[in-house]
Amino acid sequence: MAKKKNTEEPVAQKPAGGLFTYAPAPESPAAAGDIASSYGHFIGGEFVDSSGSEALKTVNPATEQVLAEFAQGTGKDVDRAVAAAREAFADWSALPGSERAKYLFRIARIIQERSRELAVLESMDNGKPIRETRDVDLPLVAAHFFYYAGWADKLDYAGFGPNPRPLGVAAQVIPWNFPLLMLAWKIAPALATGNTVVLKPAETTPLTALRFAEICRQAGLPKGVVNIVTGDGRTGAALTAHPDVNKVAFTGSTPVGRAIAKQVAGTRKKLSLELGGKAANIVFDDAPLDQAVEGIVNGIFFNQGHVCCAGSRLLVQESVQDELLAALKRRMGTLRVGDPLDKNTDIGAINSAEQLARITALTEAGEAEGAERWSPACELPGTGFWFRPTLFTGVSQAHRIAQEEIFGPVLSVLTFRTPAEAVEKANNTPYGLSAGIWTEKGSRILWMANRLKAGVVWANTFNKFDPTSPFGGYKESGYGREGGRHGLEPYLNVEARDV
Template identity: 75%
Template sequence: MDEQTFAYAPAPESRSVVSLRPSYEPFIDGAFAPAATGDHITTVNPADEEPLAEVAVAGDADIDRAVAAARRAFDTVWGPMSGAERGKYLFRIARILQERSRELAVLETLDNGKPIKETRDTDLPLVAAHFFYHAGWADKLGHAGLGPDPRPVGVAAQVIPWNFPLLMLAWKIAPALAAGNTVVLKPAETTPLSALVFAEICQEADLPPGVVNIVTGAGATGRALVAHPGTDKVAFTGSTEVGREIARAVAGTGKRVGLELGGKGANIVYDDAALDQAVEGIVTGIFFNQGHVCCAGSRLLVQESVADEVLLRLRARIERLRLGDPLDKNTDIGAINSAAQLDRIRALARAGSDEGAEGWSPSCALPERGYWFPPTVFTGVSQAHRIAREEIFGPVLSVLTFRTPDEAVAKANNTPYGLSAGVWTEKGSRMLWTAERLRAGVVWSNTFNKFDPASPFGGYKESGYGREGGRHGLEAYLA
């Protein structure tokens, strides 16, 4: 019987559920107020390069106002409030997030470029789950194993990246508020809109003014916030380069610091693995969110005896991925977030070819407008290649082989990063043996990119320090 290919009709999600303002100002002390700078940047839809909204650039005076508002709220309202009362606000926010999940999923796809099925089925459920989970902790902090009467740290300065805008906001704000802290958060300059709509949700939930403040802008705004003497804690997710800059800026200040940085995760496939299951995990590990994932499985380490079979099945699976309109519910791979990120991906892919690796991509037409890069697999990769060493942060997979478990672990650990890894095997003993020897903060067993608010996440070495999620994540916000 001939193989049948089914054609999918377009199934676009409606943009009408999102109502954007033409222009947004910083959210400070419970209200949107004009930035003192008077400057604005335009955020665009990476799928078609169409402008979405203008967003103010917060300057030093705006940072001063935001930190002062957060300090005032901490001293007079939020810090003295009982954990049970704080929990009620977090539960209320979680419920509103669920009620507005369709709107927020579409907004996130428009501003970020990721497929709607990811924002709808992964991002938004996890965002609400983080607020529900931490709401439950708010009146139980004395039972977290962090002392009989743990106290909040104070005002937290939080800087988040563009790859999971609303989810990273939840990772930062939910534990901070549950522990009794107030926050000043800066979203990424290319994806600020969901954070600003979250500010509207704070208003809808009647959160006391000053508990959550959102300041927008580019790198200079983030640097001013991190360096501000009125904050007690810095939490950052982003590149290792910026993480180093932040560590230098706060050294000697007495501030608490948590850094969740880059990664070059290894996905290890042993010869006894269920290969079809492993192929699905490989695809999820590197092509989820266009590879814009710090814990992406960007290095595939496959045992030599099954390497040819894995690559054959992997290529067949990639051929079936659908690239295109992120709002189409059939789309698997959306747009690259920005022109700058696309340039970096292209440069590193060229370096892979120039250094002798063999690149392969499926035959897929790229849209004429927007920022697009096809799913790409490099074979013939050595440990010395840049594509095996540097974080690409795009849909590019480097394939290496190994013969023995010891060689697999040695190659997996041969990286300055240490954020994540995946292991595929049917033997529980081999799984535990491998996981015990991997220098990675998160090791997935026969799966990849599985997240839970109750599970701590973080890395080693140049992937940063500190943990987010679970009881370990609360510790960063308690004295």
């Protein structure tokens, strides 16, 4: 998809109907605080230089400007980080749960106090709209640390036996779509249960993880409890393969998850994987269509579709297909694509040129296979990585766009006649992460939910998250759960008992 050059100031977009326009309402990049020109690793409570000389760059996907350089972690760097975590484990795990909780509470409060700074930094590094980082990501980040701080002194009553024990050193590898939130999902339960951590952020979005390292120091967290090593997949592979790691937690693509599973097989390492998805958002003829349209939009266009549980397949009952699609197209025509730091923006920048190329290739495959493509008219900025919100009709189960995870703002529309057909089509995927059901009948919701092969099923809503609720998938979407009481178990040796 060719990018159109535009050197003029951004033009306010006019919603469908032309009733009013939106003047630009940008957040200041200065609110992100000082971004260093280069970063090393965070090991043993200090920022240290890498043992190697290779450096990577992270760019703002909306402007293509380099934000900072950061170290490419080597095997020696990983060794140092794991050693620091191992040294810190004895004292950290020996602390009473109430004492560990104090650190987590302190981290949560500092995140709240610095939420504007972190939200702006996340939007600059990731490309997602500031409204999402400010109103969704950061509140959930703080909430996860608050929630697991509450569990730290109650582990004996969590249902995992009378004396659950921490595993040791946890290796955690997180993706680029929710950098700080995925960090919180993993670090908070690990620390609450008495483990120490070595975390590797994604190579396109390392900045909020490095800023979190500063928060750990501000909170007075003991040295070595949290360590952060940056780099690309080579660093992640060295970390997950390290012989002194007791637990591996990975969120990312299914192919990488398979490789990690093979790597860990035959070892004593505990493993949890949260991988890709191809969720079905199922709309019945008795659903409140206006509400369903908002759920569909939120399900696929939230975070530019960079969501593993995105509702990327719309299954609509034939009798309401035309009415629903007409309403959906009207709503898509009001979506504002542009500057992620503008508070009016609905859809920001695609995270990287590589991801944009994948989205473009799969949508071209959809057209080549006979599906009908539609996007609302909207002017894209001249620099950066952008993709219009897109839907496909005339999609069959055999189309690549119905089977492969696109991870972008692209919706495939299929139809069904009966609930049984809806279940069959929804389950016709190698993935099993999430699903949505839209109907006024509670009995139908329960009937469907019992038959859908998905780890999370939303009813008359979509993409709703809470730290008290477990999240995870089946089949090629991985195994293990994060969030809620269930999120403690992957970090505990539940067989340990007092003698």
